[in-house]
Amino acid sequence: MSETYDWDRLFHAYAVATDTPTHLEALVAADETAFSTAMEHLYSAVLHQGTIYPAATPAVAAVAQAVSFWIGAADRKTASARLPALVDFLDAAGDSLTLAGQLLASEGEAVPPSAEEERKFFETLASDDEEESEEAWESPVAGVLMTHAIPALRQQADPVMEGLLQVMGSDAIAHKAGAVSALAHWNCNSTAPYQHRAAAALRSFANSATVRDDRAAAVLALGTVGADVSGWLADADPAIRACAALCLPRSGEAAKELVRALTQPEEVDQWFERRPSSFPMHVRFTLLNSLLQRETSFAAILPAAVAIVQLSSPYTADNDWGPLLRAAFPEVEFVPGEYPPVPENIGAPQRQFLAALVANERLWGTNVGNAGLALMRVGLPYDRQAIAVLLKDGTGDD
Incomplete structure (x- = not known):
């Protein structure tokens, strides 16, 4: 999974990323402890606090490959246990990519460092002297390389989408809300064929799912990718109606639906067993914020x-x-x-x-x-x- 990358020229939140390949190999190995440790490494070092480091590109590529591996694995018990964690990481990486892309657009492109500047940076970062290693983070080279990591990660969109679409079509994972959310996050960075496939998969899933968490995630994802979700304003489930309303900022009926939902805020906050990622805190906060953005x-x-x-x-x-x-x-x-x-x-x-x-x-x-x-x-x-x-x-x- 990692042999095509020069890990001496990649870094994560703590150091040069030479320790990352071993963790990536553990994603498809039998050792459960190693798998758990690998996931901890991905979150704590590679995607530390949602920041995209240069090591994120090969790491995300490896996770996408691991998803495909477990979809096709004969060991269905292990596959069903590991796929949710892998998919959730792809979802988190896609969310971070969206936020980082917005920041990059506002700041503009950074001038690449010279080969000598880059060599000195990695030499200092890899130093056994802790104080010298810390000095590397103060170098402008670190910021430039992290800025360049954003478009590099975008190039993984199609492989990631392929893995997620395989999840959507598989029975190896019971609840697909994570995959649905991840599809929405990666969709705008993927090519047109994958965007069309994602929209079709999301609509099919939204129409067939029976679990509220999954249906809500699908409707929200459809709204994110630009599909028409107005039909769900008439759904029998108030949670699904509200999710549709979130995606229809210019609809008067959607605004009324948000008001109706928020007259029962305590119930709203208990809607989901596993909140879709569109609701980072209490559900009522997100609904209210959307309502207050409207001309009401x-x-x-x-x-x-x-x-x-x-x-x-x-x-x-x-x-x-x-x-x-x-x-x-x-x-x-x-x-x-x-x-x-x-x-x-x-x-x-x-x-x-x-x-x-x-x-x-x-x-x-x-x-x-x-x-x-x-x-x-x-x-x-x-x-x-x-x-x-x-x-x-x-x-x-x-």
């Missing part, structure tokens, strides 16, 4: 806003009730370091939302800075009684 009045989302704030805590200020406050008072201009005045002419929807905030005892009496900032951004004090008095005094127009 605060009055229209009020039922969801009130329901969400009843579930909120000071620690969720950045993700639910804080963004809702900004949506309630969009006219307030916040300048860091300045406290804006209390909003004037507070309308009925805003008053109902503030009343729900006051009623939630968990939000008050803490020293959570982000909670205070959420209120300060719209000119309100982090003082429960003061806001209650503001409402009691009837300030504003109803």
Whole structure:
């Protein structure tokens, strides 16, 4: 799997990647402990905290080959145990590639280092002297080589897609949500034939799957690859309807579906046994963020806003009730370091939302800075009684 690469000229998060080939060989070996150690190496060193290092290209290629190997292996028990881990790594690598590609587009291309500069970099990085080795990371060569690793990894898209499509057509893995998500992440980097095959496979799977997690992942993936998912707005399952709505940012019916879902935020957060990767935290956070990006009045989302704030805590200020406050008072201009005045002419929807905030005892009496900032951004004090008095005094127009 690794014989075609010069590992003395590749590195991961910790050092020159000469230790990586042994781990890649373990992906198709019988030793379970070695396989687990290999997966740990892939995440901790090769894709450390989602960063793409030059060693990622051959590592991803090897993982894609390992997927194909286990799809065709006679040992179905081992295959079914290992494939989910391999597929999840491809999903994570595809997600990192998407984010890194966006960063690369904003920064532009980096000038390649000279052969001498590159030689000195790897010589220093491989030094037995720890201080000298650390100096290598301060070299601009490290950043340039990492930048070049992004388009190099893109070149693995078709082989990765081939392995994932084999997973989609196989019964070797029970739940395919990881493969579905990975297909969506790698799709934009693949060639047209693979894009067409992926869309067809995803649609077929979405129509045939019976497990909610799998169906949701398929609908989300279809939306990501640009397919029409509007038909799923009429699905019997509210989770599937909401997933379709996420992919339809200009649909008024989709916005209404998100509001309907968010009136039951606690239920929403329990929808999935294995959350699709589109939901990195609580499901309600993602649905709400999508809803607030749309041209929808605060009055229209009020039922969801009130329901969400009843579930909120000071620690969720950045993700639910804080963004809702900004949506309630969009006219307030916040300048860091300045406290804006209390909003004037507070309308009925805003008053109902503030009343729900006051009623939630968990939000008050803490020293959570982000909670205070959420209120300060719209000119309100982090003082429960003061806001209650503001409402009691009837300030504003109803």
